[in-house]
Each structure stands twice: as structure tokens, then as C-alpha cells.
Amino acid sequence: MDLINPGSGLIFWQLFGFLGLLFILIKFAWKPMLAALEERESSIQNALKAAESARNEMANLKADNEKLLAEARLERDVILKKAQEASVKMIEEAKNEASKVAALQIENAKAVIETEKKAALTEVKNQVAILTLEVTEKLLRRNLTDEKAQKALVDEFIKDIKLN
Amino acid sequence: MTRKLLTFSLLLSAFMLGFANPTFASDSEEDKTSFIMHHVVDSHEWHFATIGQTHVTLPLPVIVYSADRGLEFFKSSDFQNHDTHKFGKEYAHEGYFIDDHDRLGRVDGASFIELSITKNVVMMFIVMFLVAYLALSAANYYKKNGAVAPKGAAAILEPIVIFVRDEIAQKSIGPKYKKFVPYLITLFLFVWFGNLLGLLPGAANLTGNIAVTMVLAVLTFIITNVNGNKEYWKHVFMTPGVPPLMLLIIVPVEIIGLFTKPFALMVRLFVAITAGHIVILGFIALAFIFESITIGVVSTVMVTFINIIELLVATIQAYVFTLFSAMYIGSAVAEHAHDDHH
Numbered sequence: 104m105d106l107i108n109p110g111s112g113l114i115f116w117q118l119f120g121f122l123g124l125l126f127i128l129i130k131f132a133w134k135p136m137l138a139a140l141e142e143r144e145s146s147i148q149n150a151l152k153a154a155e156s157a158r159n160e161m162a163n164l165k166a167d168n169e170k171l172l173a174e175a176r177l178e179r180d181v182i183l184k185k186a187q188e189a190s191v192k193m194i195e196e197a198k199n200e201a202s203k204v205a206a207l208q209i210e211n212a213k214a215v216i217e218t219e220k221k222a223a224l225t226e227v228k229n230q231v232a233i234l235t236l237e238v239t240e241k242l243l244r245r246n247l248t249d250e251k252a253q254k255a256l257v258d259e260f261i262k263d264i265k266l267n
Numbered sequence: 268m269t270r271k272l273l274t275f276s277l278l279l280s281a282f283m284l285g286f287a288n289p290t291f292a293s294d295s296e297e298d299k300t301s302f303i304m305h306h307v308v309d310s311h312e313w314h315f316a317t318i319g320q321t322h323v324t325l326p327l328p329v330i331v332y333s334a335d336r337g338l339e340f341f342k343s344s345d346f347q348n349h350d351t352h353k354f355g356k357e358y359a360h361e362g363y364f365i366d367d368h369d370r371l372g373r374v375d376g377a378s379f380i381e382l383s384i385t386k387n388v389v390m391m392f393i394v395m396f397l398v399a400y401l402a403l404s405a406a407n408y409y410k411k412n413g414a415v416a417p418k419g420a421a422a423i424l425e426p427i428v429i430f431v432r433d434e435i436a437q438k439s440i441g442p443k444y445k446k447f448v449p450y451l452i453t454l455f456l457f458v459w460f461g462n463l464l465g466l467l468p469g470a471a472n473l474t475g476n477i478a479v480t481m482v483l484a485v486l487t488f489i490i491t492n493v494n495g496n497k498e499y500w501k502h503v504f505m506t507p508g509v510p511p512l513m514l515l516i517i518v519p520v521e522i523i524g525l526f527t528k529p530f531a532l533m534v535r536l537f538v539a540i541t542a543g544h545i546v547i548l549g550f551i552a553l554a555f556i557f558e559s560i561t562i563g564v565v566s567t568v569m570v571t572f573i574n575i576i577e578l579l580v581a582t583i584q585a586y587v588f589t590l591f592s593a594m595y596i597g598s599a600v601a602e603h604a605h606d607d608h609h
Contacts, residue, residue, distance in 0.1 A: 104309040104369045104385075106541070109478035112330070112383040113309060117391060117482040124395045125453050132402035133449035136409055136421075136428060143414035 234264060272571065299555045303548040307472050307541055310369050310386045311343040315469045322352040327389060331363060333379035390471035394464055398456045431455050431589060439593035443600045450490060454483060455589040462540055462581030466574065475540030484533035487592040495599040528595050532588060539584045543577045
């Protein structure tokens, strides 16, 4: 056959063969394939976008967290400082109160002691006076000449006093 | 690497000299190179090899339509000598004959249309079957698995499909590219597979046949002009920025330009592929012309080298054919006016 003279048979078969191939492939191969490719590309695009937005959100969250943390730290410091101050103040106040109360109590105690002391001294004085009176009365009443007897009597009286 | 290549070439050349010698060891120089043209052009039978006096061939159907006799079917072996497998006028069968240049003729000289399944038609069916098989199994994968990462046939085809879609169609056609992507992918795969399979020993030179490239170029021409918009036709018949008198010259040039584009497509692919085949076969023929083992070794090394280049050319030509088709379509559907076109 000729090199540059196209054969009619080959033209015929090539034309209809290629058109048939084109028809079959467009319908059953390229349409589903191109659709699948497009679908996949868009899904990848969406996934990338989602990842990007998730990353941004994460960054925002992290920044928020840090901000919150910093705020919390600041607040904690303030609270701690206040607490410290309050405790120092309270201790001071307690100390003052305690020393005041103690001074008052000491004062009271001193006063009571003084009163008691005075009362006791009065009592003792009274008792001595009474005893003296009694001893004198008994001595006088017995009317004793005997020295010995007198002495025994005095001893007996003294014993009585002790029993009292 | 080089040593391996040389050893391989030596073995190959010894092998080729060994069994191809009887075919080509004739006396005249003409006979020693005639197999080149015989391989490059189409044929009514598929001749694989000649071992001794035995021809390994596949007889193909010969289909003829004529106004007076209607549609007729024959076998190519009806028209040849059974021993020598030679065609000739003397082996005429039922009023038809195939001459010694493998052309069908009618004894009484009346007109007829030949629709034979020639070697190239069979080759075309093989290429189409492979392309269709690959494409359909790839599509099947997506149908089964949805839009997931590709595997198998889909993994082979996907980069090609994406390349044609993004690098060829989208860049050359513009925003309206989607409609033309299926045609361009089919075109690319058909031409590419045709180019590659044509390089196989014993295969037919399908994409180096002018009828095949003509049909493809005509399809691109039809698609281009059917989709041509107002601006495209305005550019042809009322070229903007040209004085009215000049239009008398410019318009015919533009109209001729419409046809030179597909003509260039047709010739480029045909010439590139056919020339490659002729160069390879020419180097093989050198061994038989000089009848020297040394030349055989050298020519086999060259054949190996050119075969590797031809693999590259096969891909580049498929790309170029598709790219230019896309550019012609792109020029027809482009929206913006491009005055810098010339």
C-alpha cells in the first residue's frame, strides 16, 4: 500500500472505531473518573480548609487559655497577698487583744488578791482579838494561883487554838 | 552498563543475522531495503516472520463494496501464492487482485470501495482494546471504591488524566476546558499507545499511517470549528485591525489557516513516527547491505539507542498532538480578543 495515500478501509475503520471508543470511554470511563477525581479534590480541599480552621481555633484556644491562666495567676497573687496581709493583721490584732485581756486579768487578779489579803488580815485580827479575849476570860475565870496549873492551862488553850 | 549493552547487542545482532538472513540475503540492493517500506505501510496480511521458506503470517479479511456487486468478503490468502506468499495480478480471485505493492485492484477496472480489515485496522483494534480495558477498569475502581486514593489501573491512568486535564486542557483552552477533556484524554491515550505498541517488533506502524492521523486531525478540526464562537469567526472573516483592502488578502489566508492547522497535525505525527521506524529499520538494513558482522554490531547498538529515543518521541508526539488539538480548540472558544495572534 502507499505511504502518503490514505487507504479508504483504514479511514473507515479508524473513524468509526475511534468514535466508538470515544463514545464508550466518555460514557463509561471518563465521566465517572473525572467526577471521582473532582469529588476527591474537593474533599481534600475541604479537609485542608477544615484542618486550617481547626489549627486557627486551636491557636485561639491556646491564646485564650494562656490569657485565662495569666489572669488566674494574677488573681491568685492578689488573693495570696490579701490573705497574707489579713493574717498578719489578724495575728497583730489577736496579740493586742490577748495582751489587753491578760493585763486586765492581771489587774483583776491583783485587785482580788488585795481584797482577799485585806479580808484575811481583818479576819486574823478579829480572830486574834477573839482568842485573846477568850484566853483572858478563861484565865480570869479559873482564878488560879498555882504556877504549874497556870502553865498547863495555857498549853491546853494553845492546843485548842491549833485545833481551830 | 555499557559492557552489558554491548554484549546484549552482539547477541541480538548474531541472532538477527542468523535467522533473518534467508529473507534479506538477495542479490540486489533494492530487495535488501524493500522490507523497510513494507513494514512502514499498511498491508492486507500480517507478516510476522520468515523462518527458512516458511512464512508466519496472519491472513486478514478483505472487504470490498462496489455498486454493481455489493458487499463482498474475502481472505487475503485468496489473493496470493500459497508457497511464496506473494501477491500479484496473476493470483486474481473472483475479479479482484492484490498487486505486488499490496494494493487491491479490480480486474475489469470498475470502481469499488475497499473496507478491508488490514494489518493497521487489527492493530487499531488492539490499541483500542487496551485503552478501553485500562480506562474501564480504572473507572470501575472509582465506581467500587468512591473517591479514594487510586490503585492498579486507576493509579496508572490517573496521573495521565490529571496531566491532560490540568496541563493540556485547562492551560490551552481556558475556562471552558471541561467539555473537551474526555476527547483529549482519549486522543492522548490512543496516540500514545499506538506509538508505543508500534515500536514492538512485528507490530504495525499504526500512528505512522496517514489515514489514522488524518482521521484524528479531522476530528479535531470538526470539534474546533463546531465550537467556534463569534469572535473566532470574526477573526477569520473580519480580522480586526486590518484595513478593508487588506482583508482581500488576509481572509483567504485565514481560511487557508483553518485547514493548515489540522493538516500540520496530520503530517507531524505521521512523519515523526514513520521516520523513526524508517531510521530503525535502516540501521538494521545496513547489516544486510554490508553483510558484515562488525556493521551488524554497530547498527544494533544504534538501533537500541534509537529505540530508546523513539520511546521518548512516542510520548512527546502523543503530547504534542493532544496539546495542539487543545490549542486549536482553545483558539475557537476563547472569549478575549487576541490581536497579537499573528
